[in-house]
Amino acid sequence: MNELEFVTKHRRHLHQHPELSLHEFETTTYIAKFLDEYGIEYERPLETGLIAYLPGNGTHTIAFRADIDALPIFEENEVPYKSKTDNVMHACGHDGHTTALMLFVKRCKAMADQGTLPQNVVFIFQPAEETGGGANRLIRAGAFDKYPIESVFGVHVNPFENEGKVVIRDEEITASATEYRFYLHGLSSHVADKEQGHSCGEALQHVLTQVGQIQQYHLNGLKRNIVHMGHFEAGEAINTVPSHGYLEGTIRTYDEKDLEIVKNQMNKISESVALLFNVECRVEFAEGYPPTYNDPSLRKHVVRGLESSDLEIIDKPTPFLFGEDFSFYQRMAPSYFVFVGTRDEEKGFVTGLHTATLNFNEHMLIRIADYYEQILSTYDEVHG
The missing domain is CATH 3.40.630.10 (Zn peptidases)
Incomplete structure (x- = not known):
């Protein structure tokens, strides 16, 4: 052979x-x-x-x-x-x-x-x-x-x-490859009494918007970085206020300092959710590849x-x-x-x-x- x-x-x-x-x-x-x-x-x-x-x-x-x-x-x-x-x-x-x-x-x-x-x-x-x-x-x-x-x-x-x-x-x-996940927990209510709930739908919109702006406003525009939103969802039924929300994605960068900037900003976004929407929110990072x-x-x-x-x-x-x-x-x-x-x-x-x-x-x-x-x-x- x-x-x-x-x-x-x-x-x-x-x-x-x-x-x-x-x-x-x-x-x-x-x-x-x-x-x-x-x-x-x-x-x-x-x-x-x-x-x-x-x-x-x-x-x-x-x-x-x-x-x-x-x-x-x-x-x-x-x-x-x-x-x-x-x-x-x-x-x-x-x-x-x-x-x-x-x-x-x-x-x-x-x-x-x-x-x-x-x-x-x-x-x-x-x-x-x-x-x-x-x-x-x-x-x-x-x-x-x-x-x-x-x-x-x-x-x-x-x-x-x-x-x-x-x-x-x-x-x-x-690049480095780091996974992130946002977990949101609010309070459900019937759509007829929506003001009694704490909507994870509204909160998730905020998270999506803010995560989407990290690359534009917080990272050096001359460097190649990716802050990607891969999957997100919220809600349980057509006529209820969403009580749960979720977002997952990946961060790609070849500068460890840039990675820290992204993670710090995501932590701030997570903290802001409770203040703005009375919704619990935490963000977790999976150990990625350097x-x-x-x-x-x-x-x-x-x-x-x-x-x-x-x-x-x-x-x-x-x-x-x-x-x-x-x-x-x-x-x-x-x-x-x-x-x-x-x-x-x-x-x-x-x-x-x-x-x-x-x-x-x-x-x-x-x-x-x-x-x-x-x-x-x-x-x-x-x-x-």
Whole structure:
């Protein structure tokens, strides 16, 4: 089996059998079976996901990460390897990330068997990137405590750039992602006696208006921030004053100070509801993903690895505004994350991430493995 056959086989199997965050049981079993076939030791610090390790000849320990979970999306691609699970799809390319890392594992094992693996390598098959913060869960579980990891590298497919192009950026490359939720509780009454109630409908209108003005009036207009209202509702019946209200949304920013401004303003909005409408209101923030920070000290490894793999580098002037839980690895070691172009207009592989028609050519996964291998093989040389 050549490498194109290898990546095609594994990627399409994973694509047909997607699993949601923290439920990647079959996916984990599939990867474990692959590792067993090659005699590679691995650990399962969490219920899903795997950490594998191969000792090399050098003194450096480098980690490479792939995410393994899928999304609750019904696939619309009419392909032989279409998802077999209704309303679950690898719509973010994690099947590709996983397969590329599997190919890299295979190459590293061949080098280890020949006594030529240049450095120690940790392979991270991480669960729950989409939701659940799998990277943070692994770190908190002590999954990497026994490995003296110096650096962590990862990739993401990018359908907005053509094949052969890779987007990089030092420092922040993706935004923080923080969820917020407003809970309102008032007093119901019949519409005929509406003045006796405390309307969450009226209060929610106030919250929506004020949240919608945060970006315009409280954040620097030259910075890219998103304060998004994703879902809201109020009321119970057509002829009663609403006694309950709810709003949820997400905040995206790459400046921690901006995030604090948004959260502080939301707290003030929550406090104002009781004063204005006699309605109880609280706002809660779910722990989000911090901005993904690419350590500038690793740029030389990335540039050398991409150029040696005949991949064109595109320096992005501003970060992407979506979240990515690769960001947690920077708490463990310097890290660097890049976006590998997979756009192919002739084949119609042009739709974005998290869409029902995302697709790409498997041969690009070989290029990702090439990039990983170049980082590994030149790490000592570039590091020095």
